[in-house]
Amino acid sequence: MMEFRTPDEELAGFRRRVLVAGLFVAVCFGLLAARFYYLQVLRYDYYHTRAEDNRIALLPMVPNRGTIADRNGVAVARNYAAYTLEITPSRVSDLEATIDALAQIVQIEPRDRRRFRKLLEESKNFESLPIRTRLTEEEVARFVARRYQFPGVEVQARLFRDYPFGELASHVIGYIGRINQRDQERIEETGVVANYRGSDYIGKSGLEMSYEAELHGITGAEQVEVNAGGRAVRQLSRTPAVTGNDLDLTLDIEMQKIAEAAFGNRRGALVAIEPATGGVLALVSKPTFDPNLFVDGISNEDWKSLNDSPDHPLVNRAIFSTYPPGSTFKPFMALAGLAAGKRTITQTIPDPGYFMFGGRRFMDDKIGGHGMVDLHKSIVVSCNTYYYQLANDLGIEGIANFMRPLGFGSRTGVDLNGEGEGVLPTPDWKRKRFRKKEHQKWFGGETISVGIGQGYNAYTPLQMANALAAVVNDGKMFRPHVVRHVVNPVTGERRLVEPEPVRQLALKPEHLAAVRQAMVDVNKAGTGARAFAGAPYSAGGKTGTAQVFSLRGQRYVEGRVIERLRDHSWFIAYAPADKPTIALAVLVENGGFGAQSAAPIARQVIDFHLLGKRREQPAGEDAAAVDEGDEEHAEHGAAAHEGAPDATLVPPAADPAGGQVQ
Numbered sequence: 001m002m003e004f005r006t007p008d009e010e011l012a013g014f015r016r017r018v019l020v021a022g023l024f025v026a027v028c029f030g031l032l033a034a035r036f037y038y039l040q041v042l043r044y045d046y047y048h049t050r051a052e053d054n055r056i057a058l059l060p061m062v063p064n065r066g067t068i069a070d071r072n073g074v075a076v077a078r079n080y081a082a083y084t085l086e087i088t089p090s091r092v093s094d095l096e097a098t099i100d101a102l103a104q105i106v107q108i109e110p111r112d113r114r115r116f117r118k119l120l121e122e123s124k125n126f127e128s129l130p131i132r133t134r135l136t137e138e139e140v141a142r143f144v145a146r147r148y149q150f151p152g153v154e155v156q157a158r159l160f161r162d163y164p165f166g167e168l169a170s171h172v173i174g175y176i177g178r179i180n181q182r183d184q185e186r187i188e189e190t191g192v193v194a195n196y197r198g199s200d201y202i203g204k205s206g207l208e209m210s211y212e213a214e215l216h217g218i219t220g221a222e223q224v225e226v227n228a229g230g231r232a233v234r235q236l237s238r239t240p241a242v243t244g245n246d247l248d249l250t251l252d253i254e255m256q257k258i259a260e261a262a263f264g265n266r267r268g269a270l271v272a273i274e275p276a277t278g279g280v281l282a283l284v285s286k287p288t289f290d291p292n293l294f295v296d297g298i299s300n301e302d303w304k305s306l307n308d309s310p311d312h313p314l315v316n317r318a319i320f321s322t323y324p325p326g327s328t329f330k331p332f333m334a335l336a337g338l339a340a341g342k343r344t345i346t347q348t349i350p351d352p353g354y355f356m357f358g359g360r361r362f363m364d365d366k367i368g369g370h371g372m373v374d375l376h377k378s379i380v381v382s383c384n385t386y387y388y389q390l391a392n393d394l395g396i397e398g399i400a401n402f403m404r405p406l407g408f409g410s411r412t413g414v415d416l417n418g419e420g421e422g423v424l425p426t427p428d429w430k431r432k433r434f435r436k437k438e439h440q441k442w443f444g445g446e447t448i449s450v451g452i453g454q455g456y457n458a459y460t461p462l463q464m465a466n467a468l469a470a471v472v473n474d475g476k477m478f479r480p481h482v483v484r485h486v487v488n489p490v491t492g493e494r495r496l497v498e499p500e501p502v503r504q505l506a507l508k509p510e511h512l513a514a515v516r517q518a519m520v521d522v523n524k525a526g527t528g529a530r531a532f533a534g535a536p537y538s539a540g541g542k543t544g545t546a547q548v549f550s551l552r553g554q555r556y557v558e559g560r561v562i563e564r565l566r567d568h569s570w571f572i573a574y575a576p577a578d579k580p581t582i583a584l585a586v587l588v589e590n591g592g593f594g595a596q597s598a599a600p601i602a603r604q605v606i607d608f609h610l611l612g613k614r615r616e617q618p619a620g621e622d623a624a625a626v627d628e629g630d631e632e633h634a635e636h637g638a639a640a641h642e643g644a645p646d647a648t649l650v651p652p653a654a655d656p657a658g659g660q661v662q
Contacts, residue, residue: 061239065244069246079160081157099116099131170290171205171316179201207482223237248494252609262601266591267287268589268591269284272609324454325570326545326547326594328542332403335507335512339508345510347374351371353369365382380526408467430456462480474507474512539576542594543571546570548565548566566590567593568588569598571599573586573599
């Protein structure tokens with residue numbers, strides 16, 4: 001049944017529908033207006049910033065790295081400009097095909113491809129990575145002519161680090177390399193992420209690492225307006241980068257050159273210090289390496305050669321590796337005896353050629369002994385028996401308490417990373433060092449060995465040189481340092497790295513004078529006399545021969561021991577005798593007697609320092625020239641019995657006697 005509505009009812013229904021529709025439209029416009037208000041007013045700052053970010057690009061401006069120069073202004077690390085061919089992987093569809101095509105234009109070696117793949121693994125996909133560095137002008141021109149064929153490939157002008165002396169002083173200077181994940185974590189931990197935006201390189205070792213904050217500089221920024229395609233159309237603002245500071249060193253590169261040449265192909269270390277300031281004049285670790293290999297990313301072959309070498313060229317032996325000091329420990333032992341009142345300067349003891357302890361005979365270096373021996377003679381002839389007895393009288397705690405302020409067994413604080421701590425042995429140290437109870441007990445015979453610089457003793461060449469520098473500087477010890485000034489390259493302002501006194505040792509002047517005079521006579525009539533024959537100056541010194549492993553009652557015969565198990569050669573020295581300006585320690589690994597290998601190296605360095613010239617070694621001056629009785633032939637006596645069998649020596653599985661390249 002149909003319902004009929006009057007015109008008035010139809011009109012009322014229409015008006016209701018119009019009203020509902022009008023209200024709906026009004027609500028929609030209200031919502032739209034509210035949204036516009038929210039976007040345009042309440043969220044204005046946010047969206048304005050987003051829009052500006054799309055319109056404006058902030059480009060980091062990487063600062064020039066500071067240079068490094070020796071004490072005479074000779075550059076040992078510098079920068080130079082060169083062109084690189086770089087690929088942005090995210091903008092290239094087929095990397096291999098692109099590289100193959102580029103190889104038709106510029107020379108790309110297999111080494112370049114391997115380095116690129118390694119960088120690709122370590123880097124983000126949108127970063128620009130070099131496929132070739134140091135392009136010639138001809139290669140740049142050839143690529144630019146065909147650049148349109150290679151989207152995502154650009155030629156960039158960059159500054160490169162250069163180490164003009166190559167392998168010379170590389171352990172001191174260090175090197176830079178591309179920032180990897182570990183470096184990035186370190187940057188984040190130190191809160192300097194913003195300062196490394198755009199940076200590809202960071203100091204990896206040596207001064208390049210320890211003074212990274214000074215050398216890097218401050219990253220600048222450039223604001224540019226970009227179009228929809230991301231291409232810059234105009235510059236809006238510019239904050240220039242601040243060039244990194246330069247370093248002026250205490251190091252003398254000419255002295256370094258002479259010292260490294262004196263080692264030849266032998267392994268070892270040398271540290272020369274200026275006693276009055278702690279400035280390091282030379283710091284040698286042999287063998288060495290070329291830091292230039294690392295700048296562009298070291299090849300797998302070069303890395304394998306360095307990392308797998310049994311000579312460990314990447315290890316800084318001067319500050320990290322530790323060795324028993326042998327008889328170079330005796331002058332410090334003599335001072336310990338005087339300071340403790342266990343010996344006087346003129347007191348003598350009989351030396352029958354051995355020292356009996358616990359039913360065991362510790363042999364001297366001279367069969368039959370040296371007769372009556374006082375402190376002076378004990379140093380000049382390097383008498384073991386004197387120091388066996390002294391060590392027994394002092395006790396291990398007495399020895400350790402005296403040696404600790406001299407810096408033995410602790411880091412010196414030198415301004416280089418990776419310094420070793422060394423071992424100043426004590427019963428407490430031994431308990432912590434060994435797990436098994438039977439190995440934790442301290443035995444009296446171990447104290448006897450410590451007295452002649454053997455046993456668990458293990459120190460770095462830097463510690464030896466620094467302790468000697470304090471003794472010849474009347475007991476005043478400075479923190480050793482390699483940097484003398486930090487220089488602002490813009491203003492020329494030079495900020496002095498002040499000599500930092502560590503402590504004043506409580507040593508009596510008459511005790512210091514007695515020991516120093518004995519060391520002078522070592523070079524006049526004792527174990528160092530041949531090396532310093534004819535020197536136009538007076539110098540103090542002490543030879544040392546450090547046992548690599550325990551002889552276990554056998555007699556040492558050098559010719560029957562493989563080269564890497566032969567004794568280490570030590571020599572410590574200072575000059576001039578009256579007012580020393582240099583104190584040094586020389587260690588030649590497996591070099592034999594101290595007078596044989598280490599002392600001639602020290603002579604060459606001191607000659608250069610005092611006379612400004614290189615000493616020519618006289619013909620025939622070698623190991624064979626060491627006189628019988630002039631050297632501590634039986635420092636090994638700490639572990640030897642009289643009449644022990646003569647046999648080929650084999651290193652034991654574990655023994656505390658030797659030094660270590662850690």
